[in-house]
Amino acid sequence: MSTRNLLAAALLAVMSGAASAEGPGLGQPLSDEEIPFYARYVMPDGRGLPEGGGTAATGSAIYAEKCATCHGATGIEGPVMPPVGPNDIWAKPAGRYWPYATTLFDYIRRAMPLDAPKSLSDDEAYALAAFILAANGVIGEGDTMDAESLPKVEMPNRDNFLDVWAKQGATPW
């Protein structure tokens, strides 16, 4: 390589951020194995969903044991934001108001139960999502929720949202 080419290559390396112009460039490489699951989110189209699956019947038993104290015996009583609707407490029950069923799986797996987040297996999170969706009448009692079926669930409120960011950006609504 000529001196000129070397110089050009060095310049390119600098500009491409190896040592960013504004910062000292101290970020360390991050490998896939170092990233915990909750640093990503399951996407509405199902990207990121793991193996496994579950049904409302399995979910019902887990729910009674691990969720009912906060969200109510059948999911409508609360006191905390009941996920089953309609109910008298919360106008946005997760299992029918949220636009995508994938969010149920991801949120339950990362955040619930409140006192032991990330303690549930993937199968348990699928089963709990199935239980909540079935209790809302959004899926059948016997339907299995897995990486295939969950993104296909047609949430009843999906087309009822206006995306304000797309419409007007950072101007307050």
Add this chain to the structure above:
Amino acid sequence: MKRATDHPSVLDHVAGGGLLNRRLLLQGAVAGGGAALAGATMPRAARAQGAIPEWATVAGERARGYGMPAEAEAHVQRAILEPFADVAPQFSLSGTPHHRLRGTITPNGLHFEVHHGGRPNIDPERHRLMIHGLVERPLQFDLGALERYPMVTATHFLECSGNSLFNAIMPDPMQAGCDLLHGLLSNTEWTGIPMNVLLDEAGVKPEGRWLVATGGDGPSLARSIPVEKLMEDGMLALYQNGERIRPEQGYPMRLLLPGFEGNMNVKWLTSLWATDAPAHTKHESGEYTEILADGSSVKFTFAMGVKSVITHPSATMTMSGSGLYELSGIAWSGAGPIRKVEVSADGGASWAEAELQGPVLPRALTRFRLPWAWEGAPSLLMSRAEDATGAVQPTREAWKARYDASNFLHYNAIQAWQITANGEVQNVYA
């Protein structure tokens, strides 16, 4: 030079209900006029007889490493709400007591908090920020590395989109102080690394239009953030009012998105994951969307609207007799700087422009003030802010008409305080 006296009738009135010309503030006339001081001749040699307080007769306390408020101010606290105290006390709201503060900067210990799963205990040595997904170089940063980056400083308010929720949904106005009524709002000086520096180092790909920001808390709170906002004025905040961010505010680092609803300013930030679309995380799917009057909903309503509140006087206070007062309050907007604040003392029949305390910063609290001669009669105080985009606060009626009755988010209607004949200050809808 015009002088204010005890006689309101000779004052320069600018609107009904006793509102006075704000020029009086500059003349220092409101302090009570220029009597006294002259004529007091002290007898020589004789020791004055006035009582000596005991603190002036002893040596003071020794120095302490970290200062604390005066003991007599111990009651100045955040108002804590735990709506599910029996089963989930970790879910809590703590409101800044604006009626007990002046100026514009919120002390760190009084900054509002909303906790969805309690305050985590993070080891700063093991905490890291990951930037990954649709980037050229997935990277991780520890605190030591971040300390070597160039840092900028900016003053910004943070407001929970649920601030003022009681006024939004309660059929009758709740009688409470500004801590419960409007406390999910605070304003501090933030110091940290411009987000674009870190994102450029990782090299976000053109198709990486959103970044999902995730916290290091138990529930791993996550929000999808448009890349434009992060690049424009997003900050990785490490310091607040000069000291390290406190655990309540995201120690050792949080995301700061000036003007955007509090929930998106992810505390304990540990991951930014570049994606081609918003992930529709839990919070942006339900809790932080708004149901409109027609039953449809709006999502991704990020910026906070223009708003103001008179803090002095405000609900729960009692006037200490008729005469001259300074009305004082705070105004802010997620869209930019405040352009003007108008005040009414007669329920909106007439308005006068208040003095804005400079510097008027974009997306930061601005204090306004106006002299007022309270004649001891019932009056209805209001403030109405306008921001640099020309947006003006709506009436409560207009705001309510827009939304479903259940909605309590993004409430920015005009606040009215009723002063009764005997000087009580009450929260009213008007």
